Amino acid sequence: MGKREGIAFGFLVLLSGVAGLKEPRLFQPQSIESVLLWMPLITVVAMGQLLVILTGGIDLSIGSILGFSGIGVGLVLKANPHLPLPIVFLAGLAIGLALGAFNAAVIVWGKISPLIVTIGTLAAFRGLTFILSKGDQIDSSMIPDSLTVLAHSGITIAHVTLSWLLILALTIALITFATLGFTTFGRNVFALGSNADAARLRGISSGSVQFAVYAICGALAGLAGVMYASRFGFVNPGSAGSSFELTVIAAVAIGGTKLTGGSGSVLGVLLGCLLLSCINVFLSLLGIDANYQMLTYGLVILIAILTDAAARRGKA
Amino acid sequence: MKDRPIVPAVLLVIGTILASRLSPHFLDIHYLLDTSTLYAETGLMALAMTFVIISGNIDLSVGSNLVLTACLSAKLLAAGWGIPSVVVAACLMGTCFGAINGWLVAKLKLPSFLVTLGTMAIYRGIAQAMLGPASVKLPKAFTGLDQLLWFKIPVPFLIFLFATLVTGLILHRTVFGRWVFSIGTSERASTYSGLPVDRTKIIVFALSGLMCGIGALLIDSRLGVARHDLARGIELDVITVVVVGGAAITGGKGSTLGTVLALFLVMLVRTAMGVANVKAEYQLTVIGGLLILAVLAGNLGQLFNRRSAARR
Amino acid sequence: MNFQRKFALLLPILALVAAGCGKGSTETASSPEASGSPAATGEKVKVVFIPKNTGNPYFTQVAKGFESSAASLGIDFNTQAPATGDATSQLEVIKNQVQGGANVIVISANSPDALNEALDQAKEKGVEVITVDSDLTGNESHRDAAVLPTDFSKIGPAQLELLAKTMNYEGEFAILSATTDAPNQNAWIEGMKTAMKNPTYAKMKLVEIVYGDDEPQKSSTEAEGLLTKHPNLRGILSPTSVGLAATAQVLENSGLYPGGPKATGRPGIVLTGLSTPNQMKKAVAKGVVASFQLWDPADMGTIAAYLGAKKMKVKPGDTFEIPGKGKFTVGEKNVIYAGSLLTFDKTNIDKYDF
Numbered sequence: 001m002g003k004r005e006g007i008a009f010g011f012l013v014l015l016s017g018v019a020g021l022k023e024p025r026l027f028q029p030q031s032i033e034s035v036l037l038w039m040p041l042i043t044v045v046a047m048g049q050l051l052v053i054l055t056g057g058i059d060l061s062i063g064s065i066l067g068f069s070g071i072g073v074g075l076v077l078k079a080n081p082h083l084p085l086p087i088v089f090l091a092g093l094a095i096g097l098a099l100g101a102f103n104a105a106v107i108v109w110g111k112i113s114p115l116i117v118t119i120g121t122l123a124a125f126r127g128l129t130f131i132l133s134k135g136d137q138i139d140s141s142m143i144p145d146s147l148t149v150l151a152h153s154g155i156t157i158a159h160v161t162l163s164w165l166l167i168l169a170l171t172i173a174l175i176t177f178a179t180l181g182f183t184t185f186g187r188n189v190f191a192l193g194s195n196a197d198a199a200r201l202r203g204i205s206s207g208s209v210q211f212a213v214y215a216i217c218g219a220l221a222g223l224a225g226v227m228y229a230s231r232f233g234f235v236n237p238g239s240a241g242s243s244f245e246l247t248v249i250a251a252v253a254i255g256g257t258k259l260t261g262g263s264g265s266v267l268g269v270l271l272g273c274l275l276l277s278c279i280n281v282f283l284s285l286l287g288i289d290a291n292y293q294m295l296t297y298g299l300v301i302l303i304a305i306l307t308d309a310a311a312r313r314g315k316a
Numbered sequence: 317m318k319d320r321p322i323v324p325a326v327l328l329v330i331g332t333i334l335a336s337r338l339s340p341h342f343l344d345i346h347y348l349l350d351t352s353t354l355y356a357e358t359g360l361m362a363l364a365m366t367f368v369i370i371s372g373n374i375d376l377s378v379g380s381n382l383v384l385t386a387c388l389s390a391k392l393l394a395a396g397w398g399i400p401s402v403v404v405a406a407c408l409m410g411t412c413f414g415a416i417n418g419w420l421v422a423k424l425k426l427p428s429f430l431v432t433l434g435t436m437a438i439y440r441g442i443a444q445a446m447l448g449p450a451s452v453k454l455p456k457a458f459t460g461l462d463q464l465l466w467f468k469i470p471v472p473f474l475i476f477l478f479a480t481l482v483t484g485l486i487l488h489r490t491v492f493g494r495w496v497f498s499i500g501t502s503e504r505a506s507t508y509s510g511l512p513v514d515r516t517k518i519i520v521f522a523l524s525g526l527m528c529g530i531g532a533l534l535i536d537s538r539l540g541v542a543r544h545d546l547a548r549g550i551e552l553d554v555i556t557v558v559v560v561g562g563a564a565i566t567g568g569k570g571s572t573l574g575t576v577l578a579l580f581l582v583m584l585v586r587t588a589m590g591v592a593n594v595k596a597e598y599q600l601t602v603i604g605g606l607l608i609l610a611v612l613a614g615n616l617g618q619l620f621n622r623r624s625a626a627r628r
Numbered sequence: 629m630n631f632q633r634k635f636a637l638l639l640p641i642l643a644l645v646a647a648g649c650g651k652g653s654t655e656t657a658s659s660p661e662a663s664g665s666p667a668a669t670g671e672k673v674k675v676v677f678i679p680k681n682t683g684n685p686y687f688t689q690v691a692k693g694f695e696s697s698a699a700s701l702g703i704d705f706n707t708q709a710p711a712t713g714d715a716t717s718q719l720e721v722i723k724n725q726v727q728g729g730a731n732v733i734v735i736s737a738n739s740p741d742a743l744n745e746a747l748d749q750a751k752e753k754g755v756e757v758i759t760v761d762s763d764l765t766g767n768e769s770h771r772d773a774a775v776l777p778t779d780f781s782k783i784g785p786a787q788l789e790l791l792a793k794t795m796n797y798e799g800e801f802a803i804l805s806a807t808t809d810a811p812n813q814n815a816w817i818e819g820m821k822t823a824m825k826n827p828t829y830a831k832m833k834l835v836e837i838v839y840g841d842d843e844p845q846k847s848s849t850e851a852e853g854l855l856t857k858h859p860n861l862r863g864i865l866s867p868t869s870v871g872l873a874a875t876a877q878v879l880e881n882s883g884l885y886p887g888g889p890k891a892t893g894r895p896g897i898v899l900t901g902l903s904t905p906n907q908m909k910k911a912v913a914k915g916v917v918a919s920f921q922l923w924d925p926a927d928m929g930t931i932a933a934y935l936g937a938k939k940m941k942v943k944p945g946d947t948f949e950i951p952g953k954g955k956f957t958v959g960e961k962n963v964i965y966a967g968s969l970l971t972f973d974k975t976n977i978d979k980y981d982f
Contacts, residue, residue: 033852106608112608116565116607117608119552120605129683130682135682135684136683136688137907141910148877151881232845233876234873234877236870238711249433253429254430280845280846281853284852287857291808292441292444292445298438301437302434302435305427305434309425339728351720354720448808448809449809451742453741460745462745539744539745540744540745543715545714546714590723592728596709596710597682597711599711
């Protein structure tokens with residue numbers, strides 16, 4: 001665990017400690033499970049976002065890709081209720097991959113800044129989601145139990161159930177870790193983010209690396225769409241994934257990843273996801289008045305950033 | 317860099333022609349001017365955001381700053397303060413909130429994306445904590461500025477035009493403006509050249525805040541009520557406008573003219589689609605596509621210019 | 629370069645001015661006429677329905693009510709929904725529709741007061757304004773009439789009674805609402821609190837009201853929070869379909885519903901609220917939700933269409949009859965109730981498709 005991850009971890013411990021003093025029920029298996037229920041969605045999408053940010057880019061359209069995939073998969077399930085689950089997940093992955101590839105194509109071949117392209121596709125994909133859904137939402141009757149059961153059953157350790165969705169998310173995190181640390185592709189991702197010109201001079205094809213990360217990011221967001229359906233049991237074209245991009249980017253940034261690229265880690269991102277999940281659950285468990293929740297959220301983010309900066313300066 | 321405004325300009329003309337074919341109700345100059353009042357706040361904030369983005373930063377808190385200042389101003393008016401005092405207070409408050417962002421970015425060297433992500437939640441959060449679900453009604457004397465016409469033009473639009481002139485001059489004709497460009501191009505080189513980098517950054521964010529303050533007054537006057545949930549998502553609109561106008565998100569490039577033309581373009585496209593009864597979902601898709609198209613066209617235009625310049 | 633910039637500036641201005649001046653004068657001259665008396669010019673009455681947001685099955689059902697009577701009433705009907713349910717998202721739509729020649733605007737307001745000015749301007753141009761489902765609470769003067777699903781003051785008590793019956797009139801319960809500022813939600817909750825004073829409910833206790841903002845993620849977290857914070861919870865009431873759907877899933881996951889796997893030795897947590905039948909079919913089949921309530925949103929559409937088509941200016945005390953639907957009375961503040969609350973449960977849920 002590096003310096004920045006250590007800070008994120010420290011902050012997490014501090015926050016849980018303070019909150020736990022006020023409300024000891026925080027440490028009950030039920031609350032821990034509540035936090036763990038938030039994790040899978042954020043984590044899976046954050047892994048894709050990490051790849052993109054490491055290359056010096058950003059993807060703001062992941063929320064809309066999630067929504068599109070959720071509706072798309074829901075419609076597929078509506079027509080084929082007995083589709084085997086692995087195919088359902090693959091379908092989500094494929095839909096996300098297609099949308100991510102569109103982002104990638106425009107960014108790499110159109111040579112347009114990823115921020116701009118993904119602001120555009122954020123709107124365009126959301127519009128397409130509404131069009132695809134024809135004004136309806138995917139109701140619970142269209143989502144088979146075999147899918148929703150994955151959200152709350154799994155492996156139980158010490159009274160806490162680690163859902164299958166969480167296990168899937170952690171597996172993806174592990175794969176990302178392995179890719180970044182042990183493959184040429186992973187090294188190229190870091191290289192591109194640290195110094196794009198030097199990377200090109202070394203013969204790294206920045207175009208194909210970039211294409212790959214945006215496509216993967218989209219695919220993971222698409223997968224998250226299926227996980228969304230599993231977790232909530234219904235998908236509404238307007239709310240599925242809405243404003244999710246900011247949460248994910250916050251998780252990635254708080255976990256120590258530099259937003260300009262070239263530096264970051266899977267562990268840091270996991271801690272960031274955990275921190276954000278905790279904040280969301282604590283807000284509810286601490287009974288913080290609904291009108292004060294946004295303020296609290298902002299203060300925590302600001303404190304997290306300040307702590308990170310202070311610690312960096314102190315140790316640097 | 318100077319040739320970038322041509323793209324939004326051309327798109328604007330094409331857009332106008334297409335829009336007039338879409339619906340007979342569109343080409344009504346009085347109506348278009350009336351609609352412009354809906355975009356006055358976005359426009360003002362975009363003018364300032366141009367500075368922020370050119371300097372290599374970003375300000376996600378503009379919407380929240382606007383809302384908080386709007387709610388505070390409404391409360392002051394309800395408490396009996398006179399209109400002139402509230403106008404001054406709003407400008408000061410907005411500028412202050414912006415300066416806080418600037419200070420955090422410049423002095424504490426925190427990334428502007430994260431800082432303004434935090435203040436985006438904090439400022440709006442304060443407004444929500446203060447008001448809860450209630451609205452604050454504004455006195456009749458203060459409302460209706462968007463219906464007031466001078467020379468047949470709505471006052472908010474005139475305010476916007478005036479602000480355009482002032483900010484345009486500052487950005488393109490003063491030393492300060494050059495500093496902003498310089499910082500965006502290379503902060504390190506600017507520091508070595510002795511530019512007051514920190515001070516410039518703080519002023520840039522303060523300017524962004526000032527526009528939020530003025531915008532707050534405009535929105536209070538237009539709606540007649542202040543609530544914590546107004547202007548949601550406006551920050552994305554503002555950034556879209558500045559970027560379509562030719563500003564590079566990495567900093568160092570952009571223009572006031574480009575931003576203004578892009579604003580008109582977005583206004584035009586949305587109004588045209590609205591009047592032609594285009595469904596919201598299609599509107600979203602079109603705006604998203606337009607953004608990409610505009611920048612694509614800009615890149616092509618640059619390519620063309622470079623080639624013709626080389627030939628010369 | 630300099631020339632290019634000047635050119636860029638002049639081009640659009642010239643285009644707009646040339647186009648605008650030519651058309652402008654004739655447009656403004658004719659619009660007030662067009663929107664004021666379509667009957668005079670023999671055109672169809674243009675009715676536009678502005679729901680809270682798009683992709684919302686509830687409002688799709690309201691629109692169906694309009695569409696079913698559009699042909700027979702001879703109106704030109706159109707739905708224009710904003711992309712998001714923000715307080716001000718409908719402003720642009722209102723302005724655009726008025727410009728586009730709408731005669732009647734039927735709107736489900738996203739905000740009780742942010743739309744005042746825009747609606748006033750519409751009324752000045754002769755457009756009739758009717759609210760549907762979500763009224764301008766406290767600002768009723770800015771609209772001509774309101775069609776509400778059912779007497780709002782009756783919804784709170786009815787919901788409480790439904791929950792109480794299934795809870796056997798005793799135990800702790802909580803409410804999971806939408807946003808803190810949703811006027812109809814708050815009105816219903818107030819109704820519940822008032823009804824609680826009745827001695828029938830003496831053995832029941834309202835322990836907490838939480839807000840899920842009509843977001844699935846937040847609603848689920850709040851529901852889970854309720855289960856953790858109140859181990860003796862016996863009932864949850866969610867008078868919003870998103871909240872109810874999310875809570876149903878949470879309750880199912882927890883196994884704590886009556887007859888559920890973790891509800892051995894304890895009565896189980898009862899869940900009810902307001903929702904469309906389609907969203908609850910699975911939950912009812914599994915016993916997670918025994919019964920819930922709503923009305924048929926299409927009724928509001930039918931009535932509003934009638935009012936709009938006949939360009940009726942109503943006042944309290946008026947009555948009118950819609951062929952095939954029955955008699956309706958205009959109440960205080962020009963409010964018309966579309967019907968009564970329907971209770972859905974296992975026995976009748978499959979009859980409905982919305």
